[in-house]
Amino acid sequence: GDSVTQMEGPVTLSEEAFLTINCTYTATGYPSLFWYVQYPGEGLQLLLKATKADDKGSNKGFEATYRKETTSFHLEKGSVQVSDSAVYFCALSDRADSWGKFQFGAGTQVVVTP
Amino acid sequence: DAGITQSPRHKVTETGTPVTLRCHQTENHRYMYWYRQDPGHGLRLIHYSYGVKDTDKGEVSDGYSVSRSKTEDFLLTLESATSSQTSVYFCAISEISGRALDTQYFGPGTRLTVL
Numbered sequence: 001g002d003s004v005t006q007m008e009g010p011v012t013l014s015e016e017a018f019l020t021i022n023c024t025y026t027a028t029g030y031p032s033l034f035w036y037v038q039y040p041g042e043g044l045q046l047l048l049k050a051t052k053a054d055d056k057g058s059n060k061g062f063e064a065t066y067r068k069e070t071t072s073f074h075l076e077k078g079s080v081q082v083s084d085s086a087v088y089f090c091a092l093s094d095r096a097d098s099w100g101k102f103q104f105g106a107g108t109q110v111v112v113t114p
Numbered sequence: 115d116a117g118i119t120q121s122p123r124h125k126v127t128e129t130g131t132p133v134t135l136r137c138h139q140t141e142n143h144r145y146m147y148w149y150r151q152d153p154g155h156g157l158r159l160i161h162y163s164y165g166v167k168d169t170d171k172g173e174v175s176d177g178y179s180v181s182r183s184k185t186e187d188f189l190l191t192l193e194s195a196t197s198s199q200t201s202v203y204f205c206a207i208s209e210i211s212g213r214a215l216d217t218q219y220f221g222p223g224t225r226l227t228v229l
Contacts, residue, residue: 032214043204043220044157051214089157093208093215100145100164101172102208102218106156 002027006090006105014113015082021075021108023064023090031094033057033066033073038087038107047075047088085112117141118221120205126227133192135224137205139185145208145215146188148172148180150201151223157204163188195228202226 006023013019025031032051036044048057053068064075073090090105117140127133137146148160149172159172161180169180177199179191192199205221 030214032216034217036220043222044206044218045220046217049217051212091218093218095214100162100170100215101159102147102215104157 002031002092002094002103004090004092004103004105006088006108008106009087009109010111011108012111012113013080016079017112019075019077019080019084019110021088021090021110023073023075023105025071025073025090025092025103027071027092027094029094031092033064034091034093034102035062035064035073035075036089036091036104038089040086044089080110080112082112082114085110118205118207118219120203120221120224122224123222124225126229127195128229129196130194133195133226133228135190135203135205135226137188137190137221139188139207141207141209141219142185143207143209143219144185145210146182147206147208147218148178148188148190149204149206150174150199151204152201160190160203195226197228200226200228 034049035047037047038044048059050057050066056065062077087107089107119138121136147162149157158174163169163182203224206218208218
């Protein structure tokens, strides 16, 4: 079945550093891919998404490109801020498998220090 | 922000008592979900619904039941709460877009403590 694997955290880095969170997936069909962010005490919020191969999603300085050849959707940000400290989840939805469900990665905690 | 509310937001209850959590949406989305989130386990799907009166089990459905009598409301019931059901519960909604499900929108969560 479909699955999502993302790098384990916590990831700790200094303000203005470059952030990469790796995400790879397995899917039987042509999934849509998502990154969600969860701040402490809150629900998950959509950060960005991509619905087909080579699409790039972007929002708030974050970017991720849908790479079908490497089945990846890595999240990047060029210069993080303390306010980016949160847990980030990679997810997919795939019509061909588990119709009606999303698959989530385990989440990666990011801690940005001043 | 998507119009999703959850009630109650916090609840403390005792082992063996029934508990019902409510999710209400104003987006008219067909799909609704209940997840639980626990440290070290990420998000786990409990039940989901793909229409009024149409529901299906997720990966951790034991001990939980759901009902959806209206498009806008999705209820999660713990028939006899146990301490292992202490968790944060999230409701989510989604709709079909083209060939796949589109973005899931999440509610603010309900923190449930079973003593």
